Amino acid sequence: MAANPTGVGGHEYGYAKTTRTDKWWVGPAATAFGLGLWLIYYVWSAAQGDYYAAGPYMSPFYPFYLHPSEAGMGASDAFFGMNPAWWPALISPALIAGFAPGAFRITCYYYRKAYYRAFFGTPPGCAVGARPQDYRGETFLLVFQNLHRYALYGALLLLPYLYWEAFQSFRYHGEWGVGVGSIVMVLNSVFLTFYTLGCHAWRHLVGGQLNCFSCGAVPRLRYGAWKGVSRLNENHMKWAWTSLIWIAFTDIYIRLVSMGVITDLNTWGGF
Amino acid sequence: MANRTIRIWRGDQSGGQFEEYTVDVGEGMVVLDVIHLAQMHHANDMAVRWNCKAGKCGSCSMEINGKPKLGCMTRMGDYEADEIITVQPMKSFPVIRDLVTDVSWNYRQNERITPFTPRPRDADGNWRMYTEDVERTQEFRKCIECFLCQNTCHVLRDHDKRDQFVGPRFMIRIAQLDMHPLDTVDRIPATKEEYGAGYCNITRCCTEVCPEHINITDNGIIPMKERIVSRYYDPITMLARKLFGGK
Ligand code: SF4
Ligand code: SF4
Ligand code: FES
Ligand code: FES
Numbered sequence: 001m002a003a004n005p006t007g008v009g010g011h012e013y014g015y016a017k018t019t020r021t022d023k024w025w026v027g028p029a030a031t032a033f034g035l036g037l038w039l040i041y042y043v044w045s046a047a048q049g050d051y052y053a054a055g056p057y058m059s060p061f062y063p064f065y066l067h068p069s070e071a072g073m074g075a076s077d078a079f080f081g082m083n084p085a086w087w088p089a090l091i092s093p094a095l096i097a098g099f100a101p102g103a104f105r106i107t108c109y110y111y112r113k114a115y116y117r118a119f120f121g122t123p124p125g126c127a128v129g130a131r132p133q134d135y136r137g138e139t140f141l142l143v144f145q146n147l148h149r150y151a152l153y154g155a156l157l158l159l160p161y162l163y164w165e166a167f168q169s170f171r172y173h174g175e176w177g178v179g180v181g182s183i184v185m186v187l188n189s190v191f192l193t194f195y196t197l198g199c200h201a202w203r204h205l206v207g208g209q210l211n212c213f214s215c216g217a218v219p220r221l222r223y224g225a226w227k228g229v230s231r232l233n234e235n236h237m238k239w240a241w242t243s244l245i246w247i248a249f250t251d252i253y254i255r256l257v258s259m260g261v262i263t264d265l266n267t268w269g270g271f
Numbered sequence: 272m273a274n275r276t277i278r279i280w281r282g283d284q285s286g287g288q289f290e291e292y293t294v295d296v297g298e299g300m301v302v303l304d305v306i307h308l309a310q311m312h313h314a315n316d317m318a319v320r321w322n323c324k325a326g327k328c329g330s331c332s333m334e335i336n337g338k339p340k341l342g343c344m345t346r347m348g349d350y351e352a353d354e355i356i357t358v359q360p361m362k363s364f365p366v367i368r369d370l371v372t373d374v375s376w377n378y379r380q381n382e383r384i385t386p387f388t389p390r391p392r393d394a395d396g397n398w399r400m401y402t403e404d405v406e407r408t409q410e411f412r413k414c415i416e417c418f419l420c421q422n423t424c425h426v427l428r429d430h431d432k433r434d435q436f437v438g439p440r441f442m443i444r445i446a447q448l449d450m451h452p453l454d455t456v457d458r459i460p461a462t463k464e465e466y467g468a469g470y471c472n473i474t475r476c477c478t479e480v481c482p483e484h485i486n487i488t489d490n491g492i493i494p495m496k497e498r499i500v501s502r503y504y505d506p507i508t509m510l511a512r513k514l515f516g517g518k
Contacts, residue, residue: 001362001431003372010280010289010363011334019357020337089413109493113474123425126476127339135430139469146496146504200489204497212452214401223403233489 015121017129024125031118034241038248045251046098052251054258055271056172057181058165060188060249063097063158100154107148109200146222149201159196162189172268177265181254188250191243198232198239272297275347275494278357281317283368289357290314296347303331303342306358306370318369324481329417334359339419339480361422374418382438383465384444389394389453404452410490413483414440420477420487426470436467439477443491449498451454463499468492 002013012019045061089156089253105111116122136146166189168184196202206224213219232239257264257271264271275296278289292309303321310317320330324343331342336350350356364372373479392398420439426432437445445466449458462468473496477487484489501508 003365003431005284005286007286008282008284009359009360009362009366010287011359018337019334019359021357022336022338025322036333112472113488116472116474122472123429123474123476126423126479127334127337127428130425130429132429135426135432135470135472137426137432137436137467137472139467142472144471146500149497149500149505200493201497201500204494204501208494209498211404211450211454211500213403214452 012129014129015131016124018125018127020127024128028118029126031114035115035118038244041248045217045248045255048238051255051258054254055179055266055268056169056180057179057185057254057257057262057264058168059254060165060185060247061098061251063161063165095157100151100158104148104151104155104196105240105244107145107151108240109148110237112145149205151235152196152199152201155196155199156202159189159193162192165189172271174268175268177267179264179268181257181264181266183244184250184253188243188246191239191246194232195236195239195243197229198234198236200233200236203229203233273352275305275352276355277302277309278355279306279309279317280359281314281369284368285313287366287369291355298348300347301343302333302335302345302347302356305347305356306342318367318371320371327415329415332361332417332419332422334361334422339423341417341419341482344482361418363422363424363428364418374421376433377416377418377421377438377440380441381444384441384448385435385456385458385461387448387451387454388456390455398453398507400452407490408447408450410485411443413485414443415483416440417482418481419482423469423476423480425474425476426472432467432470436470439471439487439492441466442468442471442495443485443487446491446495449495453478459498459502462495463503468495468499471496 004011006013010019016025018024042061045059051197052059055101055171122133123130136142166182166185169185170176170178203226207213207219207222210219210222210226213223213226253262256262272295274293274351276291276293278291278445281287281290292313294305294308294312296308301324303319303324306319310319319331319333319342321331321343323330326341326344326391329341331340333340335342335345339361342358347356358370360370361372361374364374364376367373389398404431418440421427424439426436427438431479442462445458445462448454448456449462471492473488473489473493475488478485478489481487502512503509
């Protein structure tokens, strides 16, 4: 039962109806466009299976892939590149690599807000009519969102690997050096770190769950960690977008270098 | 001084309509001033609730050009000089008359929450707590109970889940109590089952409209949701509780 009979108060009723006069739809439209474009690029790029490596650089869309220049070297150089014989072929490295960060972002409290508004219309904007439905919030079909912290564990495990790849980008054919691509890859790891460590579930786990920060040495340490995470958390949306855009940019950059469209400035004098 | 036109919804439960009033508006005036001018010069019987004119009593909640706001904190200068400003009562509460709504549903939600229940005092008769333990709940104490967040929350506004969800204002009251180092009540089961934390889909409209800039979603509701996860959804913490006891 609505609070008032229709007409009383002069309000609008129905999906996307509002008396707001500003351009409230710009935000959700930009979100839908940005996320849509990113997804299309990701699916296209991940399906290519080519041009994901240039010089010592590896696209973050192809983690756990064997670097072409390392193929044929010992298995110990391949890091995750080579699976033991008993490993199920279906669980390909690319699948793990796409699934874990994907689940992390889909269940992220920030992205939930973004797509609930942009794609689901619950609500499309503030004081703008929500899509009529038997609304159950996150108590029913969306109850899986409560397991966000498990996606976080996956994302945390991936971070060291990303740094490893970034570290590798400073060595080409055994020679240490640096190129624009190395910087791009380091920034990618850093942005993803800021995004991951600003996670709400992480904030809860490191200290937010405590009620007494002063009760002992460990809670005091956790208080410090909680404060640090809170600072990243305040900018969670900013890091969500920065890291999302940068990871695609990193892939695009490496792809273009590998295709020969652009030349990477580096100390190795070209690849 | 300049003539400005304001459109105000006039009526009660039996119906009503928008009326336009043109008044002479001075520099620096807020929407509530303009409503008062209209009341003084054109409509002595117009009902509007207000008290402090300083954004601190939470009485003058209304919808200005469709946005839930405090009338006393919204400057006319924020709008185009020739713009006709539309003022409505809050949508999610029953209109009593004109801009005044009956917000008593909120008081009944408040009564459902178990009050602060501190542990016994220390031997010397004091209660001790440290700044770092209580500072994060201070933010929630800034609430002026304007109920703009309750009005905007789509769970109440559009889906009418008033029996299932207490709304953002009371979610932060619950968070304030649950995070308090001296409070002894286990509030997690009721927060999930009775107060309906799961109905909030963290779309943040409450935070957007809060005139006190309380970070309702990030600092209040999401931490409570995470506490509920630890109790009811996370298999590892649930198993640990079974094995080692504790909450
Ligand atoms: S974040 Fe939750 S409580 Fe706040 S307005 Fe949205 S659904 Fe309502
Ligand atoms: S939380 Fe903010 S919007 Fe909600 S009642 Fe309190 S002051 Fe008003
Ligand atoms: S809340 Fe965004 S990553 Fe966890
Ligand atoms: S009159 Fe007190 S908040 Fe506006």
